[in-house]
Amino acid sequence: MELQFMESLLRIEAEAKYFFGATDRSYEQTLMDELLKIIEEAESLFGPRDRSYELLPPRISECGCAHPYVYPFRKIRIYLTPHSKTRHIASYHLAHEAVHVLGPTRSWTTVLEEGLATHFSHAYMKRVYGLQFDAPNRWYRAAMLAVSPLLAKNEFVIKELRARQPHLSKIDETLLVEVAGIELEQARILCADFESSWLVPSNWNEYATQGSQLFVEGFRSIWDEWKSR
Ligand SMILES: [Zn+2]
Structure with a gap:
């Protein structure tokens, strides 16, 4: 429970950093482009993503583990760890989380x-x-x-x-x-x-x-x- 509370604070912090321009937005866009390609591949193997959920660009955070978070109005964002500033680590997490967002719960x-x-x-x-x-x-x-x-x-x-x-x-x-x-x-x-x-x-x-x-x-x-x- 404490861990969940901490993770939610870290998500808010990541959103605040983005809002105040302290985020590398072009990197996040690059990650979003890759995520969309990954999802396409996952869909061809595992069936379609539930497109009633809008997929927001991934966000680098201080969270301990990468995870998707479902927001109200069926929006979903993948939060990545600080290690994901390294591209291939981000890709690894994105490929894992892509499976979770196929049919998010x-x-x-x-x-x-x-x-x-x-x-x-x-x-x-x-x-x-x-x-x-x-x-x-x-x-x-x-x-x-x-x-x-x-x-x-x-x-x-x-x-x-x-x-x-x-x-x-x-x-x-x-x-x-x-x-x-x-x-x-x-x-x-x-x-x-x-x-x-x-x-x-x-x-x-x-x-x-x-x-x-x-x-x-x-x-x-x-x-x-x-x-x-
Ligand atoms: Zn997982």
Whole structure:
């Protein structure tokens, strides 16, 4: 809660800096141009963005993590971290956040949505900049590992899922099983709340004991690490 309050102050600060001309506006415009290209690419793979939301130019802020923020009147802006003054870091964050703004919600995100955003941003950086990025932390890495097999099996699976449910984090187990043809247990992992699922060990133990090796490697090591903290 305190963190959210802090982030909202930092967003206000970023807007004030822009208002008083303390922002590099041409850089933000360059980032907006790139964001639009990224969105086009994401749409071709994952289906259309909800265009009832007006996308405002990205803004560099002092925020600790890049994130989209939904304003009243269906406007949405991506806030970037101070590190995004370096172009390729901005591009990396924009590619990740572009996935979140396809069908924006104010609710929590699932392992599926975060894994897809991480997978997409990594692929984008490799293709466009020739750079291999590490996931921001082990949780993002695990989410990415969970999503990768789905995409390897069917590159357009997300597009097919979003044709039925445009909000990534509202895609439920039943739809995943039906459209992606995966096991219910895999679907449960993917539909778990990204942040709080790490705090529910029974999911991981249950899943691990079933012996499915498809995703479990990444998750197991994370759970072991988490346990020993
Ligand atoms: Zn994210």
